[in-house]
Amino acid sequence: MPEPHPAHSLTGLTGRDNFPHRDLLSISVLKPWEIRFLLDEAEHWVAVNRAASRKHDDRLAGLTQINAFFENSTRTLLSFEIAGKRLGADVVNMHAATSSVKKGETLIDTAVTLNAMRADVIVIRHGSSGAVRLIADKVDCPVLNAGDGWHEHPTQALLDALTIRRRKGGFEGLVVAICGDVLHSRVARSNMLCLAALGAQVRAVAPPTLMPECVEAMGATPFTDFNAGLDGADVVMMLRLQNERMDGAFIPSPREYHMLYGLTPERLARAKPDALVMHPGPMNRGVEITSGIADHPERSAITEQVEMGVAVRMACLDVLTRSARKVEGWA
Amino acid sequence: MPEPHPAHSLTGLTGRDNFPHRDLLSISVLKPWEIRFLLDEAEHWVAVNRAASRKHDDRLAGLTQINAFFENSTRTLLSFEIAGKRLGADVVNMHAATSSVKKGETLIDTAVTLNAMRADVIVIRHGSSGAVRLIADKVDCPVLNAGDGWHEHPTQALLDALTIRRRKGGFEGLVVAICGDVLHSRVARSNMLCLAALGAQVRAVAPPTLMPECVEAMGATPFTDFNAGLDGADVVMMLRLQNERMDGAFIPSPREYHMLYGLTPERLARAKPDALVMHPGPMNRGVEITSGIADHPERSAITEQVEMGVAVRMACLDVLTRSARKVEGWA
Amino acid sequence: MPEPHPAHSLTGLTGRDNFPHRDLLSISVLKPWEIRFLLDEAEHWVAVNRAASRKHDDRLAGLTQINAFFENSTRTLLSFEIAGKRLGADVVNMHAATSSVKKGETLIDTAVTLNAMRADVIVIRHGSSGAVRLIADKVDCPVLNAGDGWHEHPTQALLDALTIRRRKGGFEGLVVAICGDVLHSRVARSNMLCLAALGAQVRAVAPPTLMPECVEAMGATPFTDFNAGLDGADVVMMLRLQNERMDGAFIPSPREYHMLYGLTPERLARAKPDALVMHPGPMNRGVEITSGIADHPERSAITEQVEMGVAVRMACLDVLTRSARKVEGWA
Numbered sequence: 001m002p003e004p005h006p007a008h009s010l011t012g013l014t015g016r017d018n019f020p021h022r023d024l025l026s027i028s029v030l031k032p033w034e035i036r037f038l039l040d041e042a043e044h045w046v047a048v049n050r051a052a053s054r055k056h057d058d059r060l061a062g063l064t065q066i067n068a069f070f071e072n073s074t075r076t077l078l079s080f081e082i083a084g085k086r087l088g089a090d091v092v093n094m095h096a097a098t099s100s101v102k103k104g105e106t107l108i109d110t111a112v113t114l115n116a117m118r119a120d121v122i123v124i125r126h127g128s129s130g131a132v133r134l135i136a137d138k139v140d141c142p143v144l145n146a147g148d149g150w151h152e153h154p155t156q157a158l159l160d161a162l163t164i165r166r167r168k169g170g171f172e173g174l175v176v177a178i179c180g181d182v183l184h185s186r187v188a189r190s191n192m193l194c195l196a197a198l199g200a201q202v203r204a205v206a207p208p209t210l211m212p213e214c215v216e217a218m219g220a221t222p223f224t225d226f227n228a229g230l231d232g233a234d235v236v237m238m239l240r241l242q243n244e245r246m247d248g249a250f251i252p253s254p255r256e257y258h259m260l261y262g263l264t265p266e267r268l269a270r271a272k273p274d275a276l277v278m279h280p281g282p283m284n285r286g287v288e289i290t291s292g293i294a295d296h297p298e299r300s301a302i303t304e305q306v307e308m309g310v311a312v313r314m315a316c317l318d319v320l321t322r323s324a325r326k327v328e329g330w331a
Numbered sequence: 332m333p334e335p336h337p338a339h340s341l342t343g344l345t346g347r348d349n350f351p352h353r354d355l356l357s358i359s360v361l362k363p364w365e366i367r368f369l370l371d372e373a374e375h376w377v378a379v380n381r382a383a384s385r386k387h388d389d390r391l392a393g394l395t396q397i398n399a400f401f402e403n404s405t406r407t408l409l410s411f412e413i414a415g416k417r418l419g420a421d422v423v424n425m426h427a428a429t430s431s432v433k434k435g436e437t438l439i440d441t442a443v444t445l446n447a448m449r450a451d452v453i454v455i456r457h458g459s460s461g462a463v464r465l466i467a468d469k470v471d472c473p474v475l476n477a478g479d480g481w482h483e484h485p486t487q488a489l490l491d492a493l494t495i496r497r498r499k500g501g502f503e504g505l506v507v508a509i510c511g512d513v514l515h516s517r518v519a520r521s522n523m524l525c526l527a528a529l530g531a532q533v534r535a536v537a538p539p540t541l542m543p544e545c546v547e548a549m550g551a552t553p554f555t556d557f558n559a560g561l562d563g564a565d566v567v568m569m570l571r572l573q574n575e576r577m578d579g580a581f582i583p584s585p586r587e588y589h590m591l592y593g594l595t596p597e598r599l600a601r602a603k604p605d606a607l608v609m610h611p612g613p614m615n616r617g618v619e620i621t622s623g624i625a626d627h628p629e630r631s632a633i634t635e636q637v638e639m640g641v642a643v644r645m646a647c648l649d650v651l652t653r654s655a656r657k658v659e660g661w662a
Numbered sequence: 663m664p665e666p667h668p669a670h671s672l673t674g675l676t677g678r679d680n681f682p683h684r685d686l687l688s689i690s691v692l693k694p695w696e697i698r699f700l701l702d703e704a705e706h707w708v709a710v711n712r713a714a715s716r717k718h719d720d721r722l723a724g725l726t727q728i729n730a731f732f733e734n735s736t737r738t739l740l741s742f743e744i745a746g747k748r749l750g751a752d753v754v755n756m757h758a759a760t761s762s763v764k765k766g767e768t769l770i771d772t773a774v775t776l777n778a779m780r781a782d783v784i785v786i787r788h789g790s791s792g793a794v795r796l797i798a799d800k801v802d803c804p805v806l807n808a809g810d811g812w813h814e815h816p817t818q819a820l821l822d823a824l825t826i827r828r829r830k831g832g833f834e835g836l837v838v839a840i841c842g843d844v845l846h847s848r849v850a851r852s853n854m855l856c857l858a859a860l861g862a863q864v865r866a867v868a869p870p871t872l873m874p875e876c877v878e879a880m881g882a883t884p885f886t887d888f889n890a891g892l893d894g895a896d897v898v899m900m901l902r903l904q905n906e907r908m909d910g911a912f913i914p915s916p917r918e919y920h921m922l923y924g925l926t927p928e929r930l931a932r933a934k935p936d937a938l939v940m941h942p943g944p945m946n947r948g949v950e951i952t953s954g955i956a957d958h959p960e961r962s963a964i965t966e967q968v969e970m971g972v973a974v975r976m977a978c979l980d981v982l983t984r985s986a987r988k989v990e991g992w993a
Contacts (some may be wrong), residue, residue: 410779
């Protein structure tokens with residue numbers, strides 16, 4: 001596997017290097033140059049998507065993309081569906097609510113079925129950590145993880161990294177505070193791994209009950225004091241408080257959570273004056289973030305994150321299907 | 332804004348006039364020539380759709396159409412989806428049942444998200460009056476109202492007007508009786524505004540409990556006596572009785588409603604001998620309309636309304652995206 | 663209607679013969695040469711789908727395919743959706759769960775509505791036997807039955823026949839045992855008719871409570887003793903035990919059912935040494951079939967059945983729309 005070639009201007013690749021993975025299951029297996037390669041590719045699609053019309057590219061024409069969502073997620077599904085259709089793929093959605101899984105079929109049988117229909121790329125979201133890998137092991141085509149349990153959500157981390165790179169110019173020495181329910185968050189996990197790999201100083205900021213033990217292994221420094229965690233941060237990434245955690249098992253109440261861990265203007269003042277505020281959405285306004293910050297024209301990058309999501313997914317769908325399409329790894 | 336140019340044969344437009352609205356949120360803001368312009372455009376699509384094969388036109392190729400339905404509606408969604416696909420757009424559906432709205436996201440955050448994904452046209456159905464306008468104010472692309480609360484359902488009024496124009500040749504002096512639950516009906520509201528603007532004599536025929544106070548402001552004359560309302564009518568437009576009104580709050584029972592306000596052959600005899608019968612569907616046969624009338628080969632235009640629906644929606648999608656596609660407003 | 667022309671090498675057709683049906687509602691009306699014709703056509707799509715990329719064919723471009731599923735079925739819907747999209751059709755799904763049917767609309771009104779939208783081909787699944795024919799009688803375009811009640815599931819029988827023909831070379835004298843809940847199975851019904859028409863010796867193997875009276879009329883021999891039914895079989899086709907039958911009304915318990923009618927290695931030993939094992943999926947592993955058999959690399963054809971499903975549906979969609987596309991019946 002090639003190492004970074006800093007001499008290569010655009011992608012860190014020499015002419016003969018290819019993206020060396022069939023699947024995108026986790027950030028943890030990606031090398032820094034591979035992450036940068038995907039971000040560079042996504043830049044192309046940001047420009048295409050911003051064009052007034054004709055966002056269409058037919059490079060995936062003739063390929064079948066199956067979005068198999070065993071867990072509901074309107075935004076992520078829409079983002080992958082739009083990404084695939086803009087690339088010309090035949091996109092079909094398999095909704096878990098109506099799926100054979102309900103009829104008692106095993107996950108592996110579902111995987112084998114999708115494979116037998118000759119899918120060319122499969123996008124999977126599943127409530128159980130590791131389920132996506134289980135499916136990937138049984139199919140012949142690239143698999144993209146669109147979120148699996150508490151494990152990883154790699155395209156979310158890539159879109160967050162792209163957003164930060166565009167706003168801050170790079171990652172070296174950047175202080176990024178990831179704040180909230182770190183314990184249950186695949187978004188936090190993928191982001192810690194991704195940003196640490198890219199050279200940022202990552203902080204995991206969470207109440208003691210919502211702080212996993214392994215944050216240091218993922219390259220982050222734990223902070224249970226929110227104010228301390230925000231001190232001098234360049235980027236404040238708020239996590240969504242899942243509804244199912246709001247009922248007393250992990251936090252006393254949404255109101256108390258907001259008092260202690262909600263991002264208010266006073267708290268944000270601890271970060272750098274030009275600190276960027278991020279949130280993977282959908283937001284609980286008034287719980288983990290106040291509306292004034294969420295809607296702040298300069299500080300908030302939340303809308304930009306959504307836009308980068310489509311571009312990153314187009315890049316991943318394109319790059320991962322290149323081998324089958326007999327296209328080399330560079331644009 | 333230009334006024335009608337009767338000299339212009341097809342559309343009432345001179346060469347340099349364009350359709351002057353970005354969105355189609357309500358009939359109330361349309362001038363008569365704008366309504367006629369959309370009907371004229373729809374005529375083209377009626378012919379295309381009736382061709383034996385190759386209904387496809389690629390003028391929306393490369394554009395992303397998002398159908399965001401916060402309220403279920405199989406027919407209207409199908410109609411908009413077919414319309415967009417026949418024009419070559421990349422069509423994606425956002426189903427409310429699986430949407431982030433359920434996760435507590437605000438409607439405005441949903442709108443901003445769809446916009447960030449660079450939608451080129453958004454079709455919205457929502458249970459609350461005014462919700463579609465709220466979304467339209469937050470996005471950069473054209474928005475089509477596919478029904479919002481009790482407010483408006485403009486494409487339904489346009490397809491009804493097109494059906495009437497094709498069957499009756501015009502609107503001047505035509506007596507149109509809109510009958511049923513006028514109070515809760517966005518279909519009635521849009522139709523009253525549309526048909527009055529086009530020169531028809533519109534009657535709102537409803538039981539006292541289901542008659543809104545503002546029908547005269549919308550250009551219609553109120554009738555609480557069904558038989559009187561039908562006298563000499565050229566068009567009898569029955570409204571759907573919503574299931575949720577059938578349980579006693581507004582009417583004693585579906586059976587009593589049928590006795591007093593159901594369209595029977597005896598009642599229809601009060602209208603002109605060649606009166607046209609319309610219904611927006613889906614019908615409650617035996618409640619607001621008897622089967623013999625609904626299926627009458629000459630009198631019923633109910634199936635034709637469905638057909639006109641696809642054509643009208645193709646026209647609206649085409650016309651509203653012309654500005655972004657740098658196409659002028661005339662065909 | 664033409665009879666088989668054995669002299670014609672590929673399809674049993676002379677140059678001027680066409681597939682003489684507008685719809686595919688049941689196997690029962692098909693002549694042997696018509697079944698073979700569809701299987702031959704499907705062979706073409708097997709090859710196309712196996713190509714590394716570019717599975718796309720645009721022969722249905724410009725046509726609208728509506729999949730109206732009044733009964734949930736992830737696999738069959740996915741299979742038809744992928745088939746239509748690979749042929750270039752504009753495919754729209756109508757989900758029963760969100761359909762007007764819930765609003766009290768009659769099935770015929772739904773059919774008339776789909777027809778008015780100028781569908782070019784309609785694929786229907788419905789829980790009631792005969793519902794698909796009712797719809798077909800009301801529309802102007804070809805209708806494909808994707809399963810109706812206990813009646814028929816013709817594309818399942820065709821894909822099963824294609825799988826058998828590819829593995830066994832033909833049907834003449836082949837012993838096929840169809841085992842399980844034959845009574846409630848449209849899959850069994852269509853398969854008995856199809857395989858008998860093609861010359862196989864078909865056995866219906868079921869517990870007495872799940873054996874219909876009419877199996878002999880469908881060309882099959884009834885066996886209530888599972889072991890006897892398997893003796894010397896070339897093909898063992900297991901049926902899915904529907905969950906709703908597992909609770910005591912028809913069988914004592916899934917465990918008892920497995921003991922008496924589950925396919926185990928010991929039982930399979932009664933069949934020929936090279937017997938093929940089939941299942942329409944989704945499987946209840948450990949109930950009607952053991953995992954060792956389901957996953958057997960040589961004996962099990964279960965995954966291949968799924969693959970053949972897409973090819974058979976592409977063939978049917980292509981053949982049935984040829985008349986409207988002014989294409990003659992041979993490739």
